[in-house]
Amino acid sequence: MKRALLTAALMIGASALAATPAAAAPAAPAHPDREVRFATYNLSLNRPTQGLLREQLANPDVDDVYRRQAHNVAEVIQRAHPDVVLINEFDYDPEAARLFADNFLAKSQNGAPAQRYPYRFVAPSNTGIASGFDLDNDGTVDTTPGDQPYGNDSFGFGVFPGQYGLVVYSKYPIDVRAARTFQLFKWKDMPGNAIPTDFYSADEQKVLRLSSKSHWDxxxxxxxxxxxxxxxxxxxxxFDGPEDRNGRRNHDEIRFWADYIAPKKSGYIYDDKGRRGGLKPGQSFVIAGDENADPNDGDSYQNAIRQLTDNPLINAKSFPISAGAVEAAKLQGGANATHKGDPKFDTADFADTAPGNLHADYVLPRAGTKVVRSGVFWPVQADPLFRLTGVFGTEWSAVNGFPTSDHRLVWADLKF
Structure with missing residues (x-):
């Protein structure tokens, strides 16, 4: 039943992408053989109640903090103008994804060039889907959407189904029929997994899903x-205890891609349609997302992100940088002063007491792919565009304490 529902949802997304006849389909950007800009952006466009995001995006001219944030994150994307971009923390709603593209990205924000993405992909997320178990071991199985205990007992944290979901926008065609999602993959089915077996019961381990949202190819x-x-x-x-259940899950969610790109390690993997295995030898890829893991600092379990950054199949010879991150670390101090990593690589503006600013967001191509240029959208305070990143709690603040998000857009121009 669950697989059938997921397949139906993907078919709906596919029909939306293919609604225009092939003869009238929008042309892809010229010269894909030169370079293509891939990006990832956790833009914090999640909302506290289901359906609220769609309502707000359908009425872009209303002046409130929610719409101002939506206009601001759209402007960031327009200033960076990626060809393909992953959006993190966008509540799952195919109609909301369309509205953001049409009402915000395709319309100039403060003179920034409008960006039109004729192709997009959305699919369900594990966030806010009730597990039926007491996954936080507080003595209660919470079944009431809308509160934190419910989120803690869901397959992925969310106070309603789909909160904190994903969307991909592209100027190039997405082969929707060949797309793969891994929402239902069980954590126990990863060999040598890091499940804290002394925290989760045997019955809970049988149903736990690996992905806190989903993994998409x-x-x-x-x-x-x-x-x-x-x-x-x-x-x-x-947001866990000494069992480090979230740290362990983060590690294995990152490991999933390390195994997926290695044909000799990916045999155990199955997607939501039952197809097994990962990429074939030599296939091109770009791994992207808010990985919530820093190579040197923060609370990662067993240097989780190094499964990718130290991977010989991945080009991680250099990371995108920004001057704004360096300035922020110096001005904010606190935990930033004790970090081992170079602040120029930071992509997230977190609490100064702990963990400090971190390198959390990545665009990682296959080894052999040339990175022509790259960057992090984090302006210094003297830059007029600083109004789009700001400082927590200032007059520019929006719904989450920032005018946009506590994360920064990360991009890379790649030549395949």
């Missing part, structure tokens, strides 16, 4: 070349 058609856009948003390695 989206084939992007760049002319005659297909690039697999491998996207996810692992859970933060915090």
């Amino acid at each position: 989206l084939p992007i058609e760049l002319g005659r070349k297909t690039v697999h856009f491998l996207v996810s948003h692992p859970t933060p390695p915090t």
Whole structure:
């Protein structure tokens, strides 16, 4: 039943993408053989109640903090103008995804160039889906959407189904029929997994899903070349106890892609349609997302992100940087002063006491893919565009304490 519902949801998304006849389909950008800009952005466009995001995006001219944030994050995307972008923390709603593209991205924000994305992909998320178990071991199985205990007992934290979901927008065609989702993959089915077996009961271990949201493999058609856009948003390695259940899950959510790109390790993997295995040898890919893991600092379990950044199959020779991150670390101090990592790589503006600003968001292509240029959208305070990132709690603040998000857009121009 669950697989049938997921398949139906994907078919709805596919029909939306293919609604225009092929002869009238929008043309892809020219010269895909030169370079393509891939990006990831956790834009915090999640809302406290189900349906609220759609309502707000349908009425873009209303002046309130919610719409101002939506206009601001749209402007960030327009300023960065990626060809393919993963959006993290966008409540699951195919209609909301369309409204954001049409009412915000395709309309200039403060003179920024409008961005039109004729292709998009959405699919269900594990967030806010009741597990039927007491996953936080507080003595109660919470079945009432809308509160934190319910979120703690869901397959992925969310106070309603789909909160904190994902969307991908693309100027190039997405092969929806060949797309793979891994929402239902069981954590126990990963060999050598890091499940804290002394915390979760045997029955809970049987149903636990690995992905806190979902993992997607989206084939992007760049002319005659297909690039697999491998996207996810692992859970933060915090908000737990000494069992480190979230840290362990974050580690294995990241490990999933490390295994998926290695043909000799991916045999155990199955997608939501039952197809097994990962990428074939030599297939091009880009891994992207808010991985919630820093190579040097923070609360990661067993250096989780190094499963990707130290991976010989991945080009991680250099990371995108920004001057704004360096300035922020210096001005904010606190935990930032004790960090081992270079602040120029930071992509998230977190609490100064702990964990401080971190390198949490990544665009990682296959080894051999040339990174022509890259960057993090984090302006210094003297830059007029600083109004789009700001400082927590200032006059520019929106619904989450920032004018946009506590994360920054990360991009890379790649030549395949």
